[in-house]
Amino acid sequence: MVEFKVTFFPDNKSVEVPDDTTILSAALSAGVSLNSACGGDGVCGRCRIILKKGRVVTQPNGRISAEERSRGVYLACSTSIHSDVEIEVPAESRLELESLSPQDVELRLKGKYAQAEEVDIPVPGLVDGIFSGVPLVEKISVALPQPTHQDRVSDLERLYRAVSRPGQASVPLLTGLSNIRRLGELLRAADWRVTVTVNWREGSREIVAIEPGNTENKNFGFAFDIGTTTISGQLVDLNNKKILGTKAVYNRQASFGSDVITRIIYAQQAEGLEKLHHAVIDTMNQIIHDLAVEHGVDLNDASGVTCAGNTVMIHLLLRIDPAYIRREPYVPTANTVPVIRASESGIKINPRGLLYCVPGVAGYVGGDVTAGVLSCGLDREKDVCVLVDIGTNGEIVAGNRDFLIAASASAGPAFEGSGVTCGMRSSKGAIQKVRLNRESPPVYETIGGCKPRGICGSGYIDSIAAMLKAGILDKAGRIKDGADERVREGQYGREYVLSYREEADADSDIVITESDIENIKRAKAAIHAAAHILLKHCDMDFKDVKKFFIAGGFGTCLDTDNAVILGLLPDIDREKFIFVGNSSLSGSRSVLLSEEAFRKSGEIAGKITYFELSVEPAYMDEYMAALFFPHTDLNRFRGAL
């Protein structure tokens, strides 16, 4: 078989590939992470590379302009290799795994997550005493009485007796054969003083590990939110319930597509499911490893991992084919997955430690929503409240202690900076706050305070709201001709220049196009319509909502007034809006810290009624009516402008 050498610059990484391999596939093999929002379908145009040397064959693609072609620009997914080649990967085509250096992580945390942490609601059990204080993993140090003729129960029963807690007689204690095999010798070598690690598991308590001596003070766990775009993990000291560290990194699955649908499709390819599975596990292991090293934690002292994620993410995490979630009637293989050994999924903590997934509700309402409800306490509220989690999908839950109902609106990735011309994730260089003043150039603020590289979700909301207020944009989302000197006709239609190339760290001007605005409008319409329909289904309106929880990385630096101007958030008393940051992560942590919370999460998942919008005729009418800033029915937004 003919093999060619492919070298990627500036990484200077090489790989040998067979004739006719795509550049995207070669990049994956070489460990160069290319942006590929559509999963390699030639649609998103994100995987642009520049051919420096060698022969390739490419599919015609409208995404590449004549000027670009003359510079040697190709889409990596649609171009195959037919000689040794040298390829330049521009910064904007990268998945930016390199931004995971400690400094960059910190920067992103400041930009995107630091605020989330500030407004992160506290672990319920710690504050309001609703959950009992027993974490999913306990370490119990025991000094066993030595056997005598008067007390000759077996070694195992002696251990069980010591570990049993009053009031837990009905909870069976179990352990595995490998621990029993070591037990006799271990107890005697340790002079009958050992520390057992006890995990809650499906109505039982399982002794997962037995160590000599007293190691009670070393008991750690990891709580995760598995997002489609970002994976966030926390290292928690289970003894004092303190968060030792938090890391948020890109989900490496992003190389295979930016949303759950493209990933489900990718999973159908040969080895596709395995690759997606390994990508998420590798990302989690990276967070686990980094946090452990940073805080001097031996991973043998970590015997519990909790995960909250959308249903597709949890399927991929466990290497369960998510195919049927995409097909009517959108049924997942499992909403509640059993507690398994973390090692069975490839997660590297104590080899006998357990993985707990927060149960989900439906194919498009996952454990992240359950965790969010748990974390916000929606299920304990007397009055009706709403939780909106704005991500690639927008999930909405309405209800109180008597009922809970949820829907999922496919907002699309626009709010996460995908599918929009100069969009980017809320990382270093992203414009996140914007003010316009007709007399002077736009005033903007970037994450990290550096030169702008693109626009993130909240930057778009601020920009569009400002353009509306300044009269540059009409309520239908059309940019008015001649309304501003920065308005011009671009390659893809009319656009507004937020930042000229020379002030920016970009190859071209940073612009907002009518097509971008259309994307944002559709996303906000989908979310608004979904929330409206859900409340109407319960014979209510937004004004009946007592608290309006806003979750998601997105929401934490959101200007609520501007979000109302767009019609993304309803026009209600602004004091009702409560930012809860990454409620999936805090719910995941609640579960790790309280077995009662874990049980509660199962009850919540069972209590949430899933409402399928796609079969609700009124939804399309509501959606169409919401394709206007803020809405065609201005009565709903009297306080907006």
Next chain:
Amino acid sequence: MVEFKVTFFPDNKSVEVPDDTTILSAALSAGVSLNSACGGDGVCGRCRIILKKGRVVTQPNGRISAEERSRGVYLACSTSIHSDVEIEVPAESRLELESLSPQDVELRLKGKYAQAEEVDIPVPGLVDGIFSGVPLVEKISVALPQPTHQDRVSDLERLYRAVSRPGQASVPLLTGLSNIRRLGELLRAADWRVTVTVNWREGSREIVAIEPGNTENKNFGFAFDIGTTTISGQLVDLNNKKILGTKAVYNRQASFGSDVITRIIYAQQAEGLEKLHHAVIDTMNQIIHDLAVEHGVDLNDASGVTCAGNTVMIHLLLRIDPAYIRREPYVPTANTVPVIRASESGIKINPRGLLYCVPGVAGYVGGDVTAGVLSCGLDREKDVCVLVDIGTNGEIVAGNRDFLIAASASAGPAFEGSGVTCGMRSSKGAIQKVRLNRESPPVYETIGGCKPRGICGSGYIDSIAAMLKAGILDKAGRIKDGADERVREGQYGREYVLSYREEADADSDIVITESDIENIKRAKAAIHAAAHILLKHCDMDFKDVKKFFIAGGFGTCLDTDNAVILGLLPDIDREKFIFVGNSSLSGSRSVLLSEEAFRKSGEIAGKITYFELSVEPAYMDEYMAALFFPHTDLNRFRGAL
């Protein structure tokens, strides 16, 4: 390294071994099973072989006479190989694994076990309705409704919903990740008609397997009694609760020692535990394989195995070091072991099938006793009853529905034909029934009706009782000089010739020596004293016992009058004696056929108080007093002679 070729005849099996390897070890490698009651310590003298060719070095050993040495007889365990050698293995030195041909199995079953089956008490659940009818493994065929927008629970919940039984809401249903991973595709490929195999497991129901179509009618299980000497297994149809077949074969561990103590010692050697573990697993797999082939059962349709055995056997089965059972205060590592996957221990049934061990009570009162109590229903009796299980250890349980107390007396292997001059297991050629008449030669009956090869336990009891009645033997166990023409002075003291060499299938005359009688006397004294002390401890006497259950392969062809004459059984109304055969096997089967019986076995094990005879001062006095035929206190045996 120098290697020599060793060839064993008449097998004609060869093996290459390093210089200085023992013949016993070479035989094990070659797959030639030698008798080795003492585990290779040069004590039992059972592993005699004849050197035909080659050079060996042997340890001096009193077990080999000058005449034998001149014929080239050596002990395989104490003789090492120093050239290529050829070795003849006489029939009496074999472990007789070859007797497992179908014909031979049948013969042995007729001799030893056929009667056991006849008197085997029925499964309690089937007869008296005490146990619910749900076996530990159920196969449930379901036709699931296809998901619709109105009914869109996940595949797994859909399956759980169909498998749930009314009234079992509190019993969690579980399954493993491997089943979930296959579920989505399987359900659709099978058009939503599948059969699930559901096993009871530690308070839950676990779906261990999911198959397309309806295979409900194929649901099998295996019940085992793991004896020190013999392993018995039954193939059971779990649907109609019929026993399809029974096999009893020698425990291959016998090559490493005949009693539990020698095996515990052997387990301390390098690889010793592993070898013992594999020996018992291989024996079980042989039974499973043979029964499955005989009855056309696919082992994928067998998802449950139950085992009852003494505590040491269960430790070795699970590869748990039994070392501490031998050390004061004789504490096992575990009396109750968790339900594990059968494959984890090496047992070859359905790869996800489960292994259930009947819980034991103490180091020397194991799950076989628990199973015996369950099977006899001792725990449900109003009046006090006794169960005696006579094996290498004699276990005694006394009690009723209010209390249960048990002790273990180390009877030694004499009743199983070990440690006595012409003793043999109750297999083909064993003298099992004897009558003496001063006027004519002894009348005896052998198993299989062939020429005698040795004497089994019941043969010894009959012989000794007859010798007592005939005045050949006095009550202290001394053979009277000149009392009979068959009495003579032998190499090891005075002896009685039961069968001359020329009438027998043996190298020498079949004799009963004073030393043999001493062994039997000690064994019966140990059992009688233990039973007496146990009853006394409860302020009772044998006359207060309502039913006297006799269990063990031994007991099934026992002449009770003769056993009373020896003082092995108490002198009570003979109608109170109830033969229950292999009560450990029938208890094991009850458990397999009823999850309620399995739970009950745990309750029974918890209810039995273990009584340690070795720390009871009166036991030694009672034992000494019983070293007489039938007893020094003749008042106890007024009806004996």
